[in-house]
Amino acid sequence: MGQLGLFTEEEVKECQPEPKTEVRLGRRSAQPRLASKRREALQKLVAVMEQLQGKDILVSYCGGSHSHWWFDDLRLKRLSMEKPWWWKDKPLGDRLPATIVLWGTRGRGRQAEIRIFTDCLHNVREQESNGGKYWLIDFWNGFGEYPINPYKPKGYESLQIRLAA
Secondary structure, X not given: OEOXXXXXXXXXXXXXXXXXXXXXXXXXXXXXXXXHHHHHHHHHHHHHHHHHOOOOEEEEEEOHHHOOOXXXXXXXXXXXXXXXXXXXXXXXXXXXXXXXXXXXXXXXXXXEEEEEEHHHEEEEEEEEEOOEEEEEEEEEEOOOOOOOOOOOOXXXXXXXXXXXX
């Protein structure tokens, strides 16, 4: 029991505070709510992937000057999404998956997969351009000098997905 009002007592539910990570830019610092942003982005990502289930997609990525990778229109046929065993047919709760795997074929029956590590997942956006619809999966790892995870690329990156023609 806890006293929320001056004259009344009500039952207070115990919960853990959401962990925050300090992000610094020069002399200023902020503590963004990374877990809630990640949870919202995961819900958007799962909704998009369920919409694209069984269809052919094209995936593009350009890491810029700090990366060794750039691929354009990597085709995955008959897309399927693999969820962790504990997440099957359940709503997304406090336990968030570390990886989501997109499966497909690359032609001639060869399997292909894309693993999306969700620890730096920031947002999933939808955009229309040139008569087609794109989904941008955004990852954010802090500012240049102060990354949240020192083993991941710094800054803001985006993975682009669109339906194959």
